[in-house]
Amino acid sequence: MSDPTTNPATLIEDAVPVDQAVESATPTAPGADGRKTGPRKVLGLTLPRMDFKLALGLFLTISIVLFALFGSFFTQDPRSYDNGTFEPPSGSHLLGTNNLGADLLAQVAEGARGSLLVGLTAGFIAVTLSLFFGIVAGYMGGFVDELLSLITNIMLVIPGLPLVIVIASYLQNRSMWLIALVLGFTSWAGGAVVLRLQAKSLRTRDYVAASRVAGEKTHRIILVEILPNLLPLLAAMFLSAVVLAILSEAGLSFLGLGPSGAITWGTMLNQASQHNAFHVGAWWWFVPPGALIALLGCGLSLINFAIDETINPKLRNAPQAVRSVRRAEREARRNARAKALAGARGASGASVADRATATASTTEEETR
């Protein structure tokens, strides 16, 4: 996607100070106080806390995934063209029909499957590649690091969407898997940069040094000692890679460079614009696919935000701190007012000063 501000590399890199992320992602050493240990405690620390944002994100994501999995059991064949054309939504066709008479609800359900499949596959490939390039480079250091970082940085600065367009234009038959492969191979670099910094910092930890001294093999140290600490970060990376891939696939398909023969949300939008749905006002054709992409992306990003708050505790603690300060101030004000009232009832003269401070603190709070 050429929209540059969503470049995950810069966002993730900026949002998470390296040491802090490792610090909070590392479960507290079990058995330190001898009481609250055990797997549940450790898991609880790495799982994001449930709040409104996370709940909304989970709700959106899970509903769309369920729709993709089971939606097509309740709809027509998305490629049957026996209905009337350009029918607006009605009881028999909840989302109407397109120019050929295909039921659009069926197409949206099938498209959900296609888009999710492309997104998940590309996301998986991207994360695997960032893992390899990031962790191996960061852990090994030296020449290997130089080489892998060079490749990563080259991939990072070569603009993604134009590259994908160039590659896709040379491919004659584009299956969904091929598109996912191309998208995965062109979007891993940002994650690799972040992971490299993390692995570099983890490498110097005592427990990693200890297992090295104990004679553990390199791949074992990477997989067993380092990887588990990076799980929250990896999850966040995976989710943003999926969002990016779904958006890029939609863009590519819209340009006519998407998977040939498959139905995805992107190819639906392409069809809609090619057959003038936008100019005849057939909103039931073009609104649902785009809206679903947006809602799925929003759901995944909200989950991501919650993960970010676990990785970088300041993001979570600071708003809470402000909230508790405000609560305390409100309490204090109420007390002051009660006192002032009591004072006014008793002797009237002294309360003026009290009331003055009370109003002063009110105005101060309002300007805050």
Added chain:
Amino acid sequence: MKYYARRIAFYLVTLWAAISLNFLLPRLMPGDARSIFIDKFMRRGGEITPAMERSIDLVFGEKDASLWEQYVRYWGNLLKGDLGVSITKYPTPVSDLISDALPWTLILVGTATIISFFLGVGIGAYAGWKRGTIADALIPGMTLLQSVPYFWVALIFVAYFSVALGWFPIIGGYSLRDFPAGPEWSWAFIGSAVYHGVLPAVTIIIASVGGWVLGMRNMMVSTLSEDYVVTAEAKGLTKGRIFTWYATRNAALPSMASFGITLGFVVAGSIVMEQVFTYPGVGKLMINAVQDKDYALMQGVFLVITVTVLAANFLMDLIYGLIDPRARNNV
């Protein structure tokens, strides 16, 4: 000094890699891309002239030359600034087509990016300052904006504002009816171009502002819990002073860095957006090239985009090395 030497070396290597990738891609693709292309072109009733042959050779390589010879010749042509000749707009050189399209994209996407940056960082700084209040409700909204496919927003705008309401033109960068001879320097023409640019610019801003807001808000929240901010509060500095000089100034650093890189991507334009509005910019040029299989043009555009992005990254690295000493030491 070591920092700068390393950065320069890195960008030279990257430039070489990008250009070589551009050279290799058409030659690596399965099937004989050259003959497929010539077949397709002949079938459409085209005729291959010697100059076109040269252009085809430039992209796919001469028939009998070895890969290495082709590579050397490719570099030779490139250094002379020869990107080949467009096949669809024969015999216009690729470089002319690109320089015609560049100003459109630069002005439109550049302006939109700058507006989006200041708007986003402003809103983000304020939302971070007001953390823990109702301003936190911005997060889900901005996340939604960030995930909306921007070309879809563009399509809906066209369907609603241009087709249904008739407020804005549907396609193009200027009115072709009023200016059939093409761009000219007159107030009427500039007015027409601005009028045509409103919807595309609004789409870009809507699609990109969310990222700036979220990034800046999170940085602001982190910065505000730093000890030096607490110290500033304890010293009794005014809120405005803490907001501007202690929090925002520091929290904006990463956003500034991304902004520099984003400016480099301005040349890449919003490719899909330009397709929606049929805007006469670089992105549209690239899509046309792809659709018409005009590979020389496509490669030329890709090269220009890549080189600009590299240049922007390089400049940003230099500037960042100047303003943030940590970057220099952390080689």
